[in-house]
Amino acid sequence: MRPALFAIATGLLGAAVLHLIIILALPAFTGLDAYTRLSSYENEDQFLIFSDKRDEMGFSNGDPYLRTAACLISVEQQPVHLLAEGNVPFWSFSVYDSSSNEVFSMNDRSATGGELDAIIASPAQLAAIRKSNPDVISQSVLIEMPRPEGYVVLRTLAPSQSYDKAAQDFLADASCESFEQE
Known part of the structure; x- marks a missing residue:
């Protein structure tokens, strides 16, 4: 006992x-999570491209063959439209909520025409988009965001130095802006 x-x-x-x-x-x-660190940049609605060296918040490409960018998003007022195109060997993107839980991910192999065209919205906003513009379903990937805030990480492959400019251009031209409903 x-x-x-x-x-x-x-x-x-x-x-x-x-x-x-x-x-x-x-x-x-x-305060060490990715969402909190990204929000300190105040770069909502545009991609922040990471360099090969760690910045003051600890972000970097991390992989010598990947180029990475992130965009802080909010679907509280309106949906967010992601667009990117370019001649890169591979790209992928992931959507995370403000708690850094992955909501959605996709790569160029499953995209129509190999281009990134996605709309991130709340459930009510997605219903309104489907009702007012049914053609958008055939053009864009529709992603339901469970929480109003989050971030998107966009990656592209640069397997050799000759691909680096195309990868950098792909990320620089990528947009992460509010979606204007018709």
Whole structure:
């Protein structure tokens, strides 16, 4: 009986110490998520292109063969329209909510014509788009955003230095703007 009580008391004390450590360490991790760091740039509705070297917020390409850009989005007022085209060997994009949960991802292999054309909207906005403009379904990928704020990460491949200019141009010409409904 005594060893069982000792084991229970040790377990409870260990759990209390662990919870205390987590609670005290939490402020050190707050603000380190991608959404919070991106929001410090105040670059809503345009892509921020990352360089090969880490910037002051810790963003960089991270992979020598990928070029990366990110755009902070908000569908609170109106949907967001993503557009990008160019002669690159591969591209992909991912949509994340403000908690950095992936909402959607896609690459050029599943895009019509190999071009990025996507509309990100709230459920009510998507219903209005489908009702007012049914042709948009055949042109654009429609993405439902569960929360009003989030961000998009756009990546393109530059497998050799000769592709670097095309990759940089692809990201520079990509747009992340409000969608004007007809």
